[in-house]
Amino acid sequence: MRRSRRLLLALALLAPTLLGFAPGGSGETISLAGSEPGARLDVTLTQVVDPATPAGPDNPTGPDNPTGPDDPDGPDRLVATRFRLENTGTAVYRDSPAPATHLLDADGRRFTGIDLPTTAGPAFPAAVTLDPGATAEGFVTFRIPADAEPAAVQFALDAGLADDVGQWSLPLP
Known part of the structure; x- marks a missing residue:
């Protein structure tokens, strides 16, 4: 079981290179x-930030937070990832960063960012x-199983549907 898990992780991390994704090291800037x-x-x-703590009254119990914001023993945990975006193109960038971002875990599962x-x-x-020429910084959050091991984060333009995908290995130093 452990061997197949490592094989899945290796495939998940190698796939971007084979499919034309732009892999990056921790903290590296990738042009997409x-x-x-x-x-x-x-x-x-x-x-x-792993684990991250929910903030404010915007986190009621519901489909994105089934155990409620104050349940430390719930089956899930939050991971928050901070990105810096700089528009280096000639067109105005209009997009939603959360669905454009994915977290991969050591078992090869993929989680989409949430607001x-x-x-x-x-x-x-x-x-x-x-x-x-403009920049923006902010966090994208993921809800993952409590026992999941984050392995990589991916980002693509066009709500995550662009062919050009950046990938960063985790954990960051």
Whole structure:
């Protein structure tokens, strides 16, 4: 079982290289293109907070938070990832960072980012607009099983659907 788990992790981490993704080291800036002409961002993963704590009254019990914000023994935990986005293209960037971001765990499972504020810091708004040359920083949160081991984070433009995908290995130093 342990061997197959490691094989899955190796495949998950190797797949981006084989499929044309842009792998990055921890904290490295990766330049990514979108599908529209002039769409280009420099994306940097700057921080990972694991576990992250929900913030504020915006976190009621519900489908994104089935155990409630104050249940320390719940089956899930939050991981918050901080990104810096710089529009290096010629087109205005308009996108939603949360669904554009994915966390891969050591078992090869993939989790999509959610718009859930945490005490780690300010989250990106649901929609970010950046003129050429402008920057934005914010957190994207993931809800993962309590026993999951984060292995990598991926980001792509066009709500995560662009062909150009950046990947950072975890944990960050």
